[in-house]
Amino acid sequence: MAGAWANQIVQGVLLGGLYAMFAMGLSLSAGVMRFINIAHGDLIVLVCFMVLSLAVGLGVPLLLAVAIIVPLAFVAGYVLQRLLLQRVLGQGVLPVILVTFGLSIIIQNALQGTYGADTRKVPAGSIETATIHVVDGINVGVLPLTIFVAAVLLVLLLDRVLYRTGIGARIRAVSDDPSAANLIGLPSPHIYAIAMGIVGITIAISGAFMAVWTNFDPTSGPSRLLIAFEAVVLGGLGSLWGTLAGGILLGVAQTLGGQFDAAWQVLAGHIAFLVIFTLRPQGLFPRY
């Protein structure tokens, strides 16, 4: 019995890797641009469908499909920020919420119009069923493990980019004080757009992994947004490692809830979030 619970916790940690990846971009945009992109989950699902079209529709090898989508996502993130979001930043609370909210609804319905409402999944071949035997009662799927390792690497990489590179320093500078940056010739719209491009890359990577691991349909976005949001808030705003911890916490809460009763899986994640948030609103690892 204890073995079954231990197994669920391991599976939950691995699931948390995917959730943390969903949350990475949201954490970055919330930390740097200080807004919550309500269309975040829908953009992830949009990537899932792009992977579907390339890999299943056109027969492009999966890795090549990702290699095509990642740079596209950077450009798309840059353009989205520069042409749309930048125009409503700094005008109070409402405009950016309403614009990203409208975007969310447009993406969902455009996907539904294009692909129909069916549930989809992208086949990834033999990796899907391959498992590694750890100890008795605990088997780890190669795909979930790969995703978890990728999530940790992504946090490491983002952390290095933000804290060890020139562009990272410029992003943090603009995040500190955009108008001071403008005064000394560091144009905040351009830097914000680069940050959103990086967010786009995290969206592309997490969307690609989601496409091969879980089912998705055009309305899957909001639930991804909620999970990403919960991981960001649980981890502490602006802390990437905290976001990873938040994602893992949610993954474990969900699988344990699912162990109790399959129908409780999603609800258990939300309840865990609400309880922890009530007890510790500043999150687990607040940066400030």
Place this chain on the structure above:
Amino acid sequence: MTALLEVDALSVFYGKFRALFDVSLTIAEGEIVSIIGANGAGKSSLLKAIVGQVPRVEGEIRLSGRSMADQTTAARVAAGVALVPEGRRLFPSLTVEENLDIGWQTGRRGEIRRDDVYGYFPVLRERRNQRASQLSGGQQQMVALGRALLANPRLLLCDEISLGLAPVVIDGLYRMLPQIRDRGTAILIVEQDISRSLAVADRFYCLLEGKVNLSGRPGEFSREEVERSYFGG
């Protein structure tokens, strides 16, 4: 003497509010020029207009005879105009070194390197890995000045660099200005403290309610004359 910066009939508007009225001035290479004037006279608006951070201007601003009207702030900084903003405006979560490097990254490529700034302000070398927010006000002003210097400006704009600092610290900063000038950088300083800025300036302009009402060399006028135009008496 060739003019490095020419400001010609410059007016600055914030919506319907007009902050400057047809202001004209020049700065030659290797010159320290002081802008004096009371609070709200339009001094900061002038500096912001020179770096291109005001909503609307009329008139001309030329650097070495080339109009900067259509250039972004980034292009002006890269062409050799650097601002030390009022209130220092460092990036508090960045280290001293990261703050300085942003000056280098945005600026004109030139001979002033980080080590030169540490030579001017040795204390910054000791504190280079500390966050800017942990420094004293005087040290922060050194970083702000260093950040602008690392942009290798041909024209350095200093907005109220003495604000809120102890006299001994201000003395130190003001002693730097002739050294910087002697490396070939022209300096435009904006100050409310008349005696301090006139002591170091080659020429000055006095602004009153958005207009130049007195200009010349500091020795040409008595203190009373300067004060009269400063307060508009």
Place this chain on the structure above:
Amino acid sequence: MNPAVLIGRALLVAGAVFLLAAPFGLSPRGLQLVTEFLTMLVLALMWNLLAGYADIVTVGQHAFVGIGAYAFFGFLVLAGFDPWLSVLLAGLVALVFSLPVMAIIFRLRAGYLAVGSWVVAETLMLAAGKLSAFGGGSGVSMPVAAVKRFGAATADRYVNVYWLAFALAALALLSTWYLMRSRIGVGLTAMRDSEEGAGAIGVNLRRARILCFLWAAPFLGIAGAIITMQKLRVAPPASFSIIDWTVYVIFIVVIGGIGSFEGPIIGTLVFFVLRELLADTGVWHLIVLGAVSIGIVLIEPKGIWGLLRRFVPGDLIPVGHSPGKRQGRA
């Protein structure tokens, strides 16, 4: 008085007369449509009060509609209470629920509050799906006997439910109007325009925001009861429908004009016209609404009423500002 204001107010009066006469002239189908209109108007007024004035931009408004629906079903069908009492209790339960919800989401700001309210709504919807007495995840229909307690004949029931919706909408309009004209409302309007302005007026903004949130909850709960009387069933995805009770409502307010009293009314009218026009276009209906909303935020943040306002010098429904000043301009 300026002719444009006069025309506008004449239209408002005509609308009121139409609504008062509707039960005597309209077909059951028409009456149902107007009932739906009034319910949406209530939801729009409340979302506008929160997002347009109180700086509480929620994306979880459907939570309170769902709570009201389930509470109403519980009192009427499961407990066998009087139908009208059940309606009132639905509002009360929504009010009670709003306290813990507020305790959670008021710790968040701006976009965080928006998504946080959504998390709460999602949690409540999932939890509602665990209530076996309410049919679990697939929901349950109202027993015919319970339905008939609102009127034995179908036509009578439509009229009764209509008057309920009419009364709720009238109360929502009048009381919110009264709230906005009070010192609290003036403070909130000042806050919307500039944070310092409200401080100068001396209104406790925190208390004003709490009041608005608690104010909206019973209206949303009772709207949920009315919706249940129309749909004749409760089910988690329908009673807690984010599309119907939040997404459409946000589009209504944004398109009509957020932060004004006229906006939600205009927006609800436009929404019903668009819905009839775009009914057969499937997903395009929502794509158009989304695109129009983004366009409005970028071009005219005050919506259709903001556009009209350029030609109409005064408020049709005066809120906040001093009346003397308005007459002076008009």
